[in-house]
Amino acid sequence: MIKLYTIKGGVELTSNIAPCLLLLEELRTPYQVIELNIDNMEHKSESFLKISPNGLLPCLDDEGSIFWETISINCYLAEKYHPEVFSTNLKDKALIRQWLFWSASEFQYNVSSYLMLYAMPQYQRNTEYLEIFKSRIIANTKLINNQLNGKKFIIGNTITLADIQILPFMNIHYLLKTDITLYPNFRIWFKMLMKGLYLERLYEKKLIKSPYTNS
Known part of the structure; x- marks a missing residue:
């Protein structure tokens, strides 16, 4: 097992x-x-x-x-x-890897950096860096919003590892109090998967x- x-x-x-x-x-x-x-x-x-x-x-x-x-x-x-979920199509598999690597090296780094700063006592927090990482997370979200244009999921109309990897870290928006209605494609994707992924x-x-x- x-x-x-x-x-x-x-x-x-x-x-x-x-x-x-x-x-x-x-x-x-x-x-x-x-x-x-x-x-x-x-x-x-x-x-x-x-x-x-x-x-x-x-x-x-x-x-x-x-x-x-x-x-x-x-x-x-x-x-x-x-x-x-990893696709049997060579092109789609390469695209999935692309988004997995992006998530690990770019998006998740920004999320974890923000959370580490946020976890510090308030008097020790570097608010300037908090805002920097917040702005990067928003930029990452805009990228996903654009990628989802005309698609149900990140790669196409089928859920893949890219969606499963990226979704959990987007939960940071609850903490950031982001108005996700500004990113309609992202909002539909996020709400759908938050309800549907067990x-x-x-x-x-x-x-x-x-x-x-x-x-």
Whole structure:
């Protein structure tokens, strides 16, 4: 059985673990979750370091085949269990990779940088840098909005790994209080997937925490 190592107590949607959980639910393939207590440094234990040398989560064990890094895990899962979400068309597969790499190197960097600054005590926050990363996230969202013009999903009219990878990190807009009506293509895509990607099931399992709210 597939085993996914994650954080005990659930993760935020903006965690690198969330895309793996979303894809596993999309696969409808039985899987086991192994939750590690990071407060007790279980992810740095000798036994776990034998599985994931970096001591980082997520980590996947599929009958002894070990993978770490979110995109690597999801590419493996998709190709083995659900090839449609990684496409069998060479051009589309290249486009999916393009958006996966963009998400990891550009968009997710901006989101994680904003969240790290936001998590600091208010008197220590660098508001100038917060605004810089906020503006970058908005620019990233405009790019997605333009990409979705005339399409249901990022690559076309079928959900792919690109959508599954990017969606969770767009949850940052709850925290930013973004008026997403300014980006109509993005808004339709975001609302549709937030309702349709088995999130309620993951909330019920307490593997993913409920989204940020505007309150």
